[in-house]
Amino acid sequence: xxxxxxxxxxxxxxxxxxxxxxxxxxxxxxxxxxxxxxxxxxxxxxxxxxxxxxxxxxxxxxxxxxxxxxxxxxxxxxxxxxxxxxxxxxxxxxxxxxxxxxxxxxxxxxxxxxxxxxxxxxxxxxxxxxxxxxxxxxxxxxxxxxxxxxxxxxxxxxxxxxxxxxxxxxxxxxxxxxxxxxxxxxxxxxxxxxxxxxxxxxxxxxxxxxxxxxxxxxxxxxxxxxxxxxxxxxxxxxxxxxxxxxxxxxxxxxxxxxxxxxxxxxxxxxxxxxxxxxxxxxxxxxxxxxxxxxxxxxxxxxxxxxxxxxxxxxxxxxxxxxxxxxxxxxxxxxxxxxxx
Amino acid sequence: xxxxxxxxxxxxxxxxxxxxxxxxxxxxxxxxxxxxxxxxxxxxxxxxxxxxxxxxxxxxxxxxxxxxxxxxxxxxxxxxxxxxxxxxxxxxxxxxxxxxxxxxxxxxxxxxxxxxxxxxxxxxxxxxxxxxxxxxxxxxxxxxxxxxxxxxxxxxxxxxxxxxxxxxxxxxxxxxxxxxxxxxxxxxxxxxxxxxxxxxxxxxxxxxxxxxxxxxxxxxxxxxxxxxxxxxxxxxxxxxxxxxxxxxxxxxxxxxxxxxxxxxxxxxxxxxxxxxxxxxxxxxxxxxxxxxxxxxxxxxxxxxxxxxxxxxxxxxxxxxxxxxxxxxxxxxxxxxxxxx
DNA sequence: CTGTTAGCGCATTCAA
DNA sequence: TTGAATGCGCTAACAG
Numbered sequence: 001x002x003x004x005x006x007x008x009x010x011x012x013x014x015x016x017x018x019x020x021x022x023x024x025x026x027x028x029x030x031x032x033x034x035x036x037x038x039x040x041x042x043x044x045x046x047x048x049x050x051x052x053x054x055x056x057x058x059x060x061x062x063x064x065x066x067x068x069x070x071x072x073x074x075x076x077x078x079x080x081x082x083x084x085x086x087x088x089x090x091x092x093x094x095x096x097x098x099x100x101x102x103x104x105x106x107x108x109x110x111x112x113x114x115x116x117x118x119x120x121x122x123x124x125x126x127x128x129x130x131x132x133x134x135x136x137x138x139x140x141x142x143x144x145x146x147x148x149x150x151x152x153x154x155x156x157x158x159x160x161x162x163x164x165x166x167x168x169x170x171x172x173x174x175x176x177x178x179x180x181x182x183x184x185x186x187x188x189x190x191x192x193x194x195x196x197x198x199x200x201x202x203x204x205x206x207x208x209x210x211x212x213x214x215x216x217x218x219x220x221x222x223x224x225x226x227x228x229x230x231x232x233x234x235x236x237x238x239x240x241x242x243x244x245x246x247x248x249x250x251x252x253x254x255x256x257x258x259x260x261x262x263x264x265x266x267x268x269x270x271x272x273x274x275x276x277x278x279x280x281x282x283x284x285x286x287x288x289x290x291x292x293x294x295x296x297x298x299x300x301x302x303x304x305x306x307x308x309x310x311x312x313x314x315x316x317x318x319x320x321x322x323x324x325x326x327x328x329x330x331x332x333x334x335x336x337x338x339x340x
Numbered sequence: 341x342x343x344x345x346x347x348x349x350x351x352x353x354x355x356x357x358x359x360x361x362x363x364x365x366x367x368x369x370x371x372x373x374x375x376x377x378x379x380x381x382x383x384x385x386x387x388x389x390x391x392x393x394x395x396x397x398x399x400x401x402x403x404x405x406x407x408x409x410x411x412x413x414x415x416x417x418x419x420x421x422x423x424x425x426x427x428x429x430x431x432x433x434x435x436x437x438x439x440x441x442x443x444x445x446x447x448x449x450x451x452x453x454x455x456x457x458x459x460x461x462x463x464x465x466x467x468x469x470x471x472x473x474x475x476x477x478x479x480x481x482x483x484x485x486x487x488x489x490x491x492x493x494x495x496x497x498x499x500x501x502x503x504x505x506x507x508x509x510x511x512x513x514x515x516x517x518x519x520x521x522x523x524x525x526x527x528x529x530x531x532x533x534x535x536x537x538x539x540x541x542x543x544x545x546x547x548x549x550x551x552x553x554x555x556x557x558x559x560x561x562x563x564x565x566x567x568x569x570x571x572x573x574x575x576x577x578x579x580x581x582x583x584x585x586x587x588x589x590x591x592x593x594x595x596x597x598x599x600x601x602x603x604x605x606x607x608x609x610x611x612x613x614x615x616x617x618x619x620x621x622x623x624x625x626x627x628x629x630x631x632x633x634x635x636x637x638x639x640x641x642x643x644x645x646x647x648x649x650x651x652x653x654x655x656x657x658x659x660x661x662x663x664x665x666x667x668x669x670x671x672x673x674x675x676x677x678x679x680x
Numbered sequence: 681c682t683g684t685t686a687g688c689g690c691a692t693t694c695a696a
Numbered sequence: 697t698t699g700a701a702t703g704c705g706c707t708a709a710c711a712g
Contacts (some may be wrong), residue, residue, distance in 0.1 A: 009704090009705055009706085010705065010706065010707095011705075011706095019682080019683085020682060020683040020684075021683085021684090021705095021706085022682080022683065022684080022685090022707080022708080022709095023681090023682060023683075025706070025707060025708090026682090026707090026708095029707080031707085031708085032681080032682090033681065034681075034682085035681065035682090038681090038682085052458055052459055053459060053705090053706085054400075054459075054461060054704090054705050054706070055459045055460055055461065055706095056396060056399055056400045056405065056461060056704090056705080056706090057400050057688090057704070057705035057706040057707090058705075058706055058707075059396055059688095059706090060394075060396045060397050060400050060688050060689070060690090060704090060705085060706075061687085061688050061705080061706045061707050061708085062688085062706085062707070063688070065396065067439070070440075074425065075415055075421035075422075075424050075425055076418065076421055076422060076425065076626065078416065078418060078421075081415035081416055081418075081421050082415075082416060084415050084440070085414065085415055085416065085442060088440065088441075088442045089442075092449065092452070093452065095456065095459075097439050097456065097460055098439065098440045098441075099407070099437050099438065099439055099440070100410075100424070100428065100438045100439075100440045101428075101438075102425060102428045102429075109432065112432070112433065116435065116437065118392055119392055119393060119394075119395050119435075120395055120437055121394060121395065121396060227626075227630050260627070260630045260631075261630070263632070264630060264631070264632060267632040268632070286416065286567075287600070287627045287630075287631075290567050290600045290601070290604060290627075291600075291604070291627075291631050292603070292604055292607040292608070349688090349689055349690085350689065350690060350691095351689075351690090359698080359699085360698065360699040360700070361689095361690085361691095361699085361700090362691080362692075362693095362698080362699065362700080362701095363697090363698060363699070365690070365691060365692085366691090366692090366697095366698090369691080371691085371692090372697075372698090373697065374697075374698085375697065375698085378697090378698085393689090393690080394688090394689050394690070395690095396688090396689080396690090397688070397689030397690040397691090397704090398689075398690055398691075399690090400688090400689080400690075400704055400705070400706090401689080401690050401691050401692085401703085401704050402690085402691070402704085403704070
């Protein structure tokens with residue numbers, strides 16, 4: 001063994017095996033037939049030198065990065081975390097690496113990351129937008145790289161998209177909430193700028209239309225998908241210190257985090273769920289099934305979305321898929337204790 | 341503008357600017373003085389061609405990856421997600437990229453990832469172990485790369501470590517729990533193989549020793565840091581359908597997820613927290629402050645741990661830091677509603 | 681089937 | 697100060 005600190009290269013292997021460099025390369029990549037005799041010599045040399053191919057060199061030569069980027073606002077949101085895991089699971093075994101880029105939920109650091117990603121010359125990007133805004137940085141990226149949008153659509157952007165059927169999901173969970181017999185529903189919608197928020201809202205409206213409740217009797221609040229905003233909305237809905245039977249008897253929150261905020265406030269003022277008020281969410285984050293009462297919600301196939309988005313991206317990179325494919329995966333209703 | 345699909349290279353810039361390639365390189369990296377006249381010409385050429393340096397080539401030349409790896413069991417654990425965010429925030433602005441590798445909490449996919457990471461020739465690794473086991477893959481990695489262990493220590497491993505002071509944190513939260521006046525405490529510890537679990541356990545024992553309660557009167561259960569295992573432990577602790585005042589009056593769970601499991605079971609059997617039973621956790625995951633009652637726990641500086649670990653790693657890569665540095669960051673007690 | 685050769689895009693010697 | 701030349705480690709023609 002001679003291993004003077006420097007890792008072995010293809011050249012070293014060729015020398016030790018007594019064959020040409022290109023033969024080693026060809027054998028290792030099985031890009032052409034190599035006679036059994038040489039195969040053995042090469043294999044031995046590889047083992048002897050503990051040769052590990054240098055992907056940097058290979059990628060430079062092949063003009064690719066063997067890496068895709070994930071642009072995501074934050075990982076603290078368990079839904080995004082699940083998405084990331086789905087992406088990773090698709091990548092596993094492909095030899096493609098995942099480069100993580102957090103933009104912050106405000107999207108302020110987006111610019112810096114965009115330039116970093118351009119320099120890294122990644123093969124493609126899975127982008128999860130938190131703002132719903134089409135920033136110039138993002139636009140620029142989409143021009144240069146194969147990009148698949150996950151979870152959140154962006155208006156008028158000619159990019160592939162994988163998400164879930166927010167409207168149908170919203171409708172199904174709202175149907176359950178309305179079936180409780182309550183007549184004074186409130187909706188806590190998400191930010192106007194987000195496609196998911198608006199899609200869910202239209203699902204809620206469909207359900208309302210089928211319930212016989214006048215649109216006019218429905219209270220509409222807005223939140224920004226955070227726990228704090230859900231709590232704040234609940235306080236507007238139930239301003240009293242103690243629950244007295246007034247206020248909405250159904251609260252439809254546009255995501256689980258906001259529903260948690262509602263649950264929190266209701267318990268504090270002494271209203272019981274689902275007896276006094278029925279509450280539903282959206283997302284099915286893990287805690288939805290850990291709290292008391294467990295939360296009725298709709299499960300988005302976060303893992304699948306990540307997986308499918310990556311699959312689509314990989315195919316786009318290989319030139320197999322169109323750049324404007326759109327996939328909406330089905331959601332699944334989870335009826336639990338917060339509805340009756 | 342001539343942009344026939346192919347991105348511009350240094351050579352193109354040199355040609356357009358009418359200077360030598362090496363001059364452009366030197367100017368862009370400010371590695372030597374360049375006359376003002378040439379500076380202008382180079383700048384113009386860069387702008388005209390929309391030149392973006394190819395990091396792959398640069399990295400090949402400089403024998404580095406400009407990327408570090410994060411090896412983490414899963415992102416679904418919000419604590420790990422926060423750690424990852426801390427890592428990312430340290431990296432932001434350095435031009436170093438983060439490559440994500442999920443091993444799965446069982447550690448089965450570890451082997452495959454290790455080989456991928458070796459091929460990618462990353463500059464270093466931040467490793468979060470879920471198993472506490474020292475696998476051969478990991479050992480191999482540590483030999484080859486600068487590695488910093490975050491959160492979880494590994495026995496007899498000569499690697500740098502950044503985590504929090506689990507023992508003191510555990511002691512402080514146990515002190516609060518025991519101050520409730522209860523005399524029948526139960527501890528739900530984590531897996532024996534994990535250093536954090538054992539460190540917390542010894543902190544609990546310290547608190548117990550100071551409380552006058554006989555070690556003998558303490559019930560010790562084991563879980564594996566999951567919600568399900570916390571729930572299971574709670575069912576062993578309180579096997580009855582309805583709470584009748586028997587069973588532990590203090591439950592000290594080794595992490596928040598397990599504490600959530602306990603809370604869930606207690607509510608189901610009709611025990612109230614903190615009146616009947618006091619419950620504490622560890623980690624301060626976001627939901628700890630969203631549920632009812634809010635959970636008394638100890639906050640680990642997850643973000644800081646990630647940040648510090650990365651800082652240490654970067655310094656190790658630059659040859660500034662020793663490979664066996666150990667940092668234990670202070671925890672912070674969060675007294676909330678689940679204790680009285 | 682195998683070896684020789686020419687770059688991928690860049691940083692860095694060495695002369696000028 | 698600047699320019700010309702060399703090679704990082706690899707793949708993919710090309711010629712044998």
